Amino acid sequence: MLTELINQLKPAVAAVVLVLAVTGCSAAADQGQHTAPAASLVPAEPTDVWAAALNKAPFPYLLPLPEPRRTPLDGTYTKVELKETPLVHCLRCPDYAPEGGIWKLNLDRGVFRVFHEATGWQSIGSFVVTRDRWTSGAPDQLLLFNDPTCPDAIGLYAWHFEEGSLVLDVLDDTCAIHLRAMNLTGLPWLSCLPPNLEAGITDHWPKPPGCD
Numbered sequence: 001m002l003t004e005l006i007n008q009l010k011p012a013v014a015a016v017v018l019v020l021a022v023t024g025c026s027a028a029a030d031q032g033q034h035t036a037p038a039a040s041l042v043p044a045e046p047t048d049v050w051a052a053a054l055n056k057a058p059f060p061y062l063l064p065l066p067e068p069r070r071t072p073l074d075g076t077y078t079k080v081e082l083k084e085t086p087l088v089h090c091l092r093c094p095d096y097a098p099e100g101g102i103w104k105l106n107l108d109r110g111v112f113r114v115f116h117e118a119t120g121w122q123s124i125g126s127f128v129v130t131r132d133r134w135t136s137g138a139p140d141q142l143l144l145f146n147d148p149t150c151p152d153a154i155g156l157y158a159w160h161f162e163e164g165s166l167v168l169d170v171l172d173d174t175c176a177i178h179l180r181a182m183n184l185t186g187l188p189w190l191s192c193l194p195p196n197l198e199a200g201i202t203d204h205w206p207k208p209p210g211c212d
Contacts, residue, residue, distance in 0.1 A: 047212060049120050050104060053113050058124050061151035066110035071129045073142065073159065077105045077166050077189030078210035093119065095149045096179035098186055102210040105166075105189050112144060114183075117210065123149050129159075142168065150175035157184070165190050 058065060083100030093099075101118035107127060115122045125147035129140065144155035155173035159166060165188035170181040192211035194200035 049122070050115055050117075050212070053115055053122050053124070054106065054108075056113070056124055058111055058126050058146045059148070060126075061146045061148065062154070063126065063145050065126055065146070066128055068109035068111075070109055071107065071127075072140075073107045073127075073129055073166065074109060075107060076192040076211065077107075078192060078208050079103050079105075079187040079189055080209050081187070093121065094179055095121070095123065095176040096183045098179075098183045103183070104210055105184070123147055139169075141171070144173070144175075144180075147175060147180070149180070155180060157181075162188060164195060 080102055081098050081100045096114075099116060099119060099121075101116060104113075104115040104117070106113040106115075110126055110128065111124065112127045113122065113124050126145050128143045128145075130143060139158040139160065142155075142157040142159050144157070145153070147153065147155075153173065153175040155175055156171040157173070158169045158171055161167070167188050168185050170185050173181040175181070190208035190211075192208065194203075194205055199205035
């Protein structure tokens with residue numbers, strides 16, 4: 001039933017994104033060409049890979065890119081997946097598999113980025129924060145799309161903040177055989193934003209692991 005609802009909502013979502021992307025569509029055309037990074041004999045540090053990921057932009061696979069406007073979710077979040085078994089090297093690991101170690105989630109003006117420090121795996125896409133106008137009292141919702149891992153999929157999540165952490169609850173998301181939903185909802189995402197002005201100025205506060 002949720003899948004049918006998502007399919008019914010796609011035209012409405014597209015309309016919302018088109019309204020938000022009055023100036024974003026022209027920028028999207030410039031993102032069509034991507035060149036592979038040059039090979040290096042020295043493995044890149046996780047911080048270097050993450051910094052490079054923050055400079056990338058998504059491609060409008062399914063819907064136009066939203067206009068880059070601030071949202072209530074903007075920021076960087078982290079979580080630590082605890083696994084008893086060691087990470088096994090694989091040539092083609094499943095996308096979004098919640099492997100052990102530090103994961104990062106960055107939400108920035110309509111662009112989401114996901115990164116796993118231990119493997120360097122990453123993905124990128126577009127997001128819109130909206131409300132369900134057809135159901136009274138519905139929770140705030142997050143829509144994910146334009147993800148190269150699943151370019152035809154739209155993920156729908158409910159979200160709320162709990163003690164400063166971002167909590168996501170999946171409503172419908174089939175991306176990567178449901179692994180994206182499993183990854184994003186398995187643990188709360190700890191915010192890298194300082195809890196108050198004094199902490200931001202002094203930088204003296206207990207930062208979550210992975211917050212640079």
